[in-house]
Amino acid sequence: MQSIFSQGPSASARMIILVLASLALMTVDHRWHQLEVVRSALSTLLYPLQYTVDLPIRFYYWGEEVFSTRQTLLKKNREYETRYLENRVQLQKLDILQRENARLRQLLGATPETAERLLIAEIIKVDVDPNRQLIVLNKGSHNDIYVGQPVIDAQGVMGQVIHVGPLSSTAILITDISHAIPVQVDRNGLRAIAFGSGNINELELRNLPHNTDIRVGDTLVTSGLGNHFPANYPVATVTSVKRLPGELFARISAKPLALLDQGREVLLLWNNKADNPLAAGESPKTDGQTKIGTPADKDKPKSATDKQPSKQASKQKSEQ
Amino acid sequence: MALINRNFRTGLLTVIAAFMLAIMPLPDWAVKFRPDWVTLVMIYWAMTIPDRIGVISAWLAGLMLDVSYGTLLGQQAAGLVIVIYVIHMQHQRLRAASLIQQAIVIFFLLLIKQLLVLWVDGILGRAPDIWYYFMPTITSTLLWPWLYLILRDLHRKFGRIPAYS
Numbered sequence: 480m481q482s483i484f485s486q487g488p489s490a491s492a493r494m495i496i497l498v499l500a501s502l503a504l505m506t507v508d509h510r511w512h513q514l515e516v517v518r519s520a521l522s523t524l525l526y527p528l529q530y531t532v533d534l535p536i537r538f539y540y541w542g543e544e545v546f547s548t549r550q551t552l553l554k555k556n557r558e559y560e561t562r563y564l565e566n567r568v569q570l571q572k573l574d575i576l577q578r579e580n581a582r583l584r585q586l587l588g589a590t591p592e593t594a595e596r597l598l599i600a601e602i603i604k605v606d607v608d609p610n611r612q613l614i615v616l617n618k619g620s621h622n623d624i625y626v627g628q629p630v631i632d633a634q635g636v637m638g639q640v641i642h643v644g645p646l647s648s649t650a651i652l653i654t655d656i657s658h659a660i661p662v663q664v665d666r667n668g669l670r671a672i673a674f675g676s677g678n679i680n681e682l683e684l685r686n687l688p689h690n691t692d693i694r695v696g697d698t699l700v701t702s703g704l705g706n707h708f709p710a711n712y713p714v715a716t717v718t719s720v721k722r723l724p725g726e727l728f729a730r731i732s733a734k735p736l737a738l739l740d741q742g743r744e745v746l747l748l749w750n751n752k753a754d755n756p757l758a759a760g761e762s763p764k765t766d767g768q769t770k771i772g773t774p775a776d777k778d779k780p781k782s783a784t785d786k787q788p789s790k791q792a793s794k795q796k797s798e799q
Numbered sequence: 800m801a802l803i804n805r806n807f808r809t810g811l812l813t814v815i816a817a818f819m820l821a822i823m824p825l826p827d828w829a830v831k832f833r834p835d836w837v838t839l840v841m842i843y844w845a846m847t848i849p850d851r852i853g854v855i856s857a858w859l860a861g862l863m864l865d866v867s868y869g870t871l872l873g874q875q876a877a878g879l880v881i882v883i884y885v886i887h888m889q890h891q892r893l894r895a896a897s898l899i900q901q902a903i904v905i906f907f908l909l910l911i912k913q914l915l916v917l918w919v920d921g922i923l924g925r926a927p928d929i930w931y932y933f934m935p936t937i938t939s940t941l942l943w944p945w946l947y948l949i950l951r952d953l954h955r956k957f958g959r960i961p962a963y964s
Contacts, residue, residue, distance in 0.1 A: 490853060490854060490884060490887050490888065491884070491888075493853070493854050493855065494854050494880055494881065494884040497854055497855070497858045497876075497877075497880045498877050498880055498881065500858075500873070501858070501861075501873035501874075501876045501877035501880065502873065502877065503873075504871075504872045504873035504876075505871045505872065505873040505874055505877075505919065508871045508872045508873065509871055509923065514872050517872065518866055518872060521862060521863060521866040522866050524863070525818075525863060525866055525867050528815065528818055528819055528822065528867075529822060529867075531819060532819050532822055532823050532824070536824070604824045605822040605823070605824060605867075606821075606822055606823065606824050606825060606830060606833070607822070607867065607868050607869045608868040608869055608870055609830045609831055609833065610920070610925075610927035610932070611869065611925070611927075613869045641869070642869065649869050656925045656927070657923070657924070657925045677927060740827075
């Protein structure tokens, strides 16, 4: 039954080989992002488990739908109808504004903004690394999900996709400690980069000097720089601005608008800029690298793609 | 052969259960205390059927953990391989030890694994707050005696312990 003289390399040799293999895998995974294929294959194996773990919650939602009373359904329906009407009225205005905007852009010679594709995905309720903020979604490469794809909800930007499997994908939230998103202040167009703090309801704006015009309550929207997130989606509101005389930069924190730890449905956006020849050189893999890396990495895509803003950004930097 | 297969099948099912426990959603306060289920179950099997479960199975399980946790491929795997290697080398001594003694050994092994994972996180520049980082190690250690008894019962019932142990 148990062979006394075991075949093949000894356990020590095997251990050393496997540890070295792990180190090699980690290096390749971190530096060159070449292991997405392996990861997505393994994630397929894992999908049944995730699905099973998620089943009770799915069942709960299903039960809630099935056993809701006529009264609540009617009430909800009425509520949606009113909201629909309200939205329609606002959309009428938006329609006119959009046309006006397109006309003005034509006058300016700027490129028109094209429509974006959307897909609703559900969050699979499974826990991942407790020290990071990741979510698992039930859509994968089967639905053309790509690495670096923006994830939003009805309130604002949630994060972006980092791993894609055939049936599921993993997204990183904007508050993850290794995530950063280029934003601008809605009020005055001031550009900044919002770093995740590792805390689910806090973002940090670093490297802004004391005299920056930013106030508590300002809304931060995506600036669209870096060709990653489409422009003008709300991200966060500024919650505190501390100007400590002893420090080089102001300490600014913001609260994400998206409901990062609630809700079950998210929206996946196809950023039309992916078709942009300027961005074509950037493969999705390098995208992941630029966003989830050291702060020095983050400036690269901007200087490569958006000429003018990068100039301004560097000017801002030199002022600092 | 049939016996070995039955052992292996029981082992596989418990490891799958451990994976499910590892990704099961918990309330926020409890997440930090989640025991390292997969490692504990792998330790049990490496201890009782070392001829079937060794460093290679540990490595594969570790890779699956990496995929499910979204860590770098190999990060958890390397830690798990080292833990299982030590268990594999010392399995006869450990089997003879009392549950408390086993738990103490496992505490230190899990501590080493956590440190390795933390080390890689540190190199990547995303080391988390330190104070609760080792909570899983403590809860896993406290859980070990119970888990051992449960797994032994399951093993006896569905896999039967071979005569030599």
